[in-house]
Amino acid sequence: MKNKKKLDSKEIGLDIGLMLGKYFFRTEHLHYGYWTNDLKLDIHNLPEAQENYSDFVISHIPEGAKTLLDVGSGVGNFALKLINMGYNVDCVSPSPLLTKHARDILGDKSHIFESNYENLNTDNRYDVILFCESFQYINLVTALENSLKFLNNNGYLLICDFFKTDAKGKSVMGGGHRLTKFYDLISRYPFELVKDIDITKETALNLKLVNDFLTNVGLPIVNLCSNFLSTNYPLLTKLIQWKYRKKIKKIKRKYFSGERNAENFQIYKSYRLFLYRKQADY
Numbered sequence: 215m216k217n218k219k220k221l222d223s224k225e226i227g228l229d230i231g232l233m234l235g236k237y238f239f240r241t242e243h244l245h246y247g248y249w250t251n252d253l254k255l256d257i258h259n260l261p262e263a264q265e266n267y268s269d270f271v272i273s274h275i276p277e278g279a280k281t282l283l284d285v286g287s288g289v290g291n292f293a294l295k296l297i298n299m300g301y302n303v304d305c306v307s308p309s310p311l312l313t314k315h316a317r318d319i320l321g322d323k324s325h326i327f328e329s330n331y332e333n334l335n336t337d338n339r340y341d342v343i344l345f346c347e348s349f350q351y352i353n354l355v356t357a358l359e360n361s362l363k364f365l366n367n368n369g370y371l372l373i374c375d376f377f378k379t380d381a382k383g384k385s386v387m388g389g390g391h392r393l394t395k396f397y398d399l400i401s402r403y404p405f406e407l408v409k410d411i412d413i414t415k416e417t418a419l420n421l422k423l424v425n426d427f428l429t430n431v432g433l434p435i436v437n438l439c440s441n442f443l444s445t446n447y448p449l450l451t452k453l454i455q456w457k458y459r460k461k462i463k464k465i466k467r468k469y470f471s472g473e474r475n476a477e478n479f480q481i482y483k484s485y486r487l488f489l490y491r492k493q494a495d496y
């Protein structure tokens with residue numbers, strides 16, 4: 215019998231994020247919103263906050279750059295925006311669902327490598343390699359090694375993503391490489407730091423929206439389902455609750471304890487934009 219490939223929970227999370235975002239909030243991106251003071255924190259303003267985020271990242275693309283590799287290109291809208299500005303953009307996209315969306319949007323305007331960045335193989339070289347909230351998914355060492363390989367001399371690494379801080383305690387929010395580990399590792403590679411900008415404050419507010427959604431929509435739905443099951447199938451429900459008690463406890467803490475909030479994000483995560491220049495003749 216054929217072994218079925220296990221599905222990756224992070225990939226499923228992104229696919230669900232895409233569906234919910236597109237259907238309910240008309241968002242066109244899979245990254246956080248960048249909340250400026252003049253933009254009211256409201257879920258309906260999320261698309262505008264996400265556009266702000268794209269504009270913020272784009273404003274840090276170095277002058278003179280022409281060719282970009284968008285690693286983890288999501289639905290392809292960020293790449294499209296860049297192409298419409300005159301850049302030549304290739305994409306890396308390991309997720310079949312997201313790649314399909316990106317292909318529909320980009321057509322033949324971009325070459326999409328349907329692969330993990332870790333396994334990417336190409337003779338192409340780029341002026342900028344861009345990680346827009348995708349860096350956290352990629353093995354640190356391979357991300358740096360491959361970027362050196364695929365960048366032109368004096369090319370740039372542009373990363374906008376969140377990292378883990380060294381704060382004590384255990385966060386319910388996963389994701390992100392440890393920031394101190396990243397600094398330590400990249401200092402051993404021929405990359406010169408050009409910019410390091412902290413945007414934790416502007417991005418943490420997304421977690422307030424997430425927490426509101428989980429409390430006001432997620433939790434009531436879970437409670438309704440649980441009520442339905444325990445009144446209609448009491449024995450089966452008890453058995454399932456007992457068998458999966460540890461998993462259920464973990465899920466409750468992770469999603470419904472109220473700890474997934476903006477304050478904790480600012481304690482446990484650091485959202486940063488990094489621009490590094492590859493040193494010449496490496």
Ligand SMILES: C[S@@+](CC[C@H](N)C(=O)[O-])C[C@H]1O[C@@H](n2cnc3c(N)ncnc32)[C@H](O)[C@@H]1O
Binds near residue numbers: 244287307312345
């Ligand atoms: C949070 S989404 C960001 C998407 C897009 N960059 C944006 O800003 O909307 C993360 C992206 O990283 C991609 N990704 C996850 N693991 C990856 C890997 N190992 N190599 C390359 N991309 C990866 C996902 O498929 C997805 O497109």
